[in-house]
Amino acid sequence: SQQGEEDPQALSIQEGENATMNCSYKTSINNLQWYRQNSGRGLVHLILIRSNEREKHSGRLRVTLDTSKKSSSLLITASRAADTASYFCATDGQGAQKLVFGQGTRLTINP
């Protein structure tokens, strides 16, 4: 069963704009992770945020976590063409000892 679900499924913006994508999950978690996947490549880890953290930054990336709403958001500021990729959230699945990935948000940055 799906633990994390990303929204929107697809997002297209102009270069330089900010991109925000969201992840909602169903049950309590230990941590939530965001990964990026460029077309035809493997996933690359971006950020891990623990359940007792509310916000984390990494360069142009900002991740927030709201455990009361069971949701997280990934903000990419000042987007670049190279940010074009699919972005996945992953959470520990309903107490099971494994990561469960959402279906991803496909982000397109237009020049």
Place this chain on the structure above:
Amino acid sequence: NAGVTQTPKFQVLKTGQSMTLQCAQDMNHNSMYWYRQDPGMGLRLIYYSASEGTTDKGEVPNGYNVSRLNKREFSLRLESAAPSQTSVYFCASSLDRSPLGEQYFGPGTRLTVT
């Protein structure tokens, strides 16, 4: 460091044929994983290995077997391939013995079963 490497990159099989997908990591990681990625389905865990000599089933283990040959290598075997196994297969590794930590992914193997 090469990170996580997978061979082959592409493979076409006929129904009923067998093959082994190879994965190796050079990061001295403890845990290794096999996922499959299908359109619109996200990644699904097939098997994982928290340490040498141990393997555990994931979400979709049927039709697959794995071997953790040593700390570096984790192979995935399809004994009798079926069209439903057409997918992109990713190997991953993590330093943590728990599968809940940061994972490093290989480039994937695109498998088509006709």
